[in-house]
Amino acid sequence: MYPPVAGGGPAAVFSEPPVPVQRAVKLMYIGAGLEILGLLFNVFNLGNTSGGAVYGIVVPLIGAGLWVWMAMMNKAGKEWARIVATVFFGLSCIGLLIALVGIGALTALGGALGSGAAVALGVLALLVTVAAWLIGLFTILFLWRKESSAYFKAMSAPSVMPPGMPPSMPPGYPPTAG
Numbered sequence: 001m002y003p004p005v006a007g008g009g010p011a012a013v014f015s016e017p018p019v020p021v022q023r024a025v026k027l028m029y030i031g032a033g034l035e036i037l038g039l040l041f042n043v044f045n046l047g048n049t050s051g052g053a054v055y056g057i058v059v060p061l062i063g064a065g066l067w068v069w070m071a072m073m074n075k076a077g078k079e080w081a082r083i084v085a086t087v088f089f090g091l092s093c094i095g096l097l098i099a100l101v102g103i104g105a106l107t108a109l110g111g112a113l114g115s116g117a118a119v120a121l122g123v124l125a126l127l128v129t130v131a132a133w134l135i136g137l138f139t140i141l142f143l144w145r146k147e148s149s150a151y152f153k154a155m156s157a158p159s160v161m162p163p164g165m166p167p168s169m170p171p172g173y174p175p176t177a178g
Contacts, residue, residue, distance in 0.1 A: 017075055018151050024142035028071035028085075031135045035064035038128055074143060077155025082143050089136040099129040 017025070042056035066088065073081030103126045142148065 014077075014151055014154055017077065018147040020142040020145040020148045021074060021077075021151055024139045024148070025071045025075045027135050027139045027142070028067050028074070031132060031139070032064040032067035032071070034128065034132050034135065035060045035067060039064070041124075041128075077152055079152045079156045082148075082152055085143060086140055089140045092133050092136045096129055096133045099126050102126075 016022070039057060039060035042060065070081055070085045070088065074085060103123065
């Protein structure tokens with residue numbers, strides 16, 4: 001299936017993550033980049049918004065950090081990370097619904113007040129939110145593929161030790177007298 005690694009244990013099954021996990025990791029890094037892009041957009045438009053520095057700067061930094069953290073942990077085959085990434089995607093779904101309602105209200109309000117700039121910013125923010133959601137969707141689809149599940153299962157399995165060997169002692173230790 002995948003090239004084995006000498007030495008036994010879970011790493012013997014996979015020398016690197018399978019292609020779907022690699023793709024998911026790349027998408028997570030793209031998601032982090034999208035957060036940084038949003039951060040730059042917020043920095044340049046802070047004077048034009050009422051959201052303030054906490055929402056405009058801190059939240060994208062936290063988001064980028066979470067994307068990178070999930071990428072590293074999923075690449076390492078941590079089963080809990082795949083579950084946490086799925087929960088984060090669920091939260092992203094809620095965020096997308098909130099954004100859709102918000103853009104609807106902003107469009108109605110902008111149309112009533114004649115503020116085309118507010119509507120344009122709202123649409124841009126919605127496009128970024130949809131892009132991040134799509135990245136999350138494909139990430140989750142890759143993480144839950146059959147090959148990915150085999151990888152997470154293998155990486156979560158305990159290492160195989162010879163019978164009678166305490167887990168803290170490496171194979172071949174202590175040396176036998178002879």
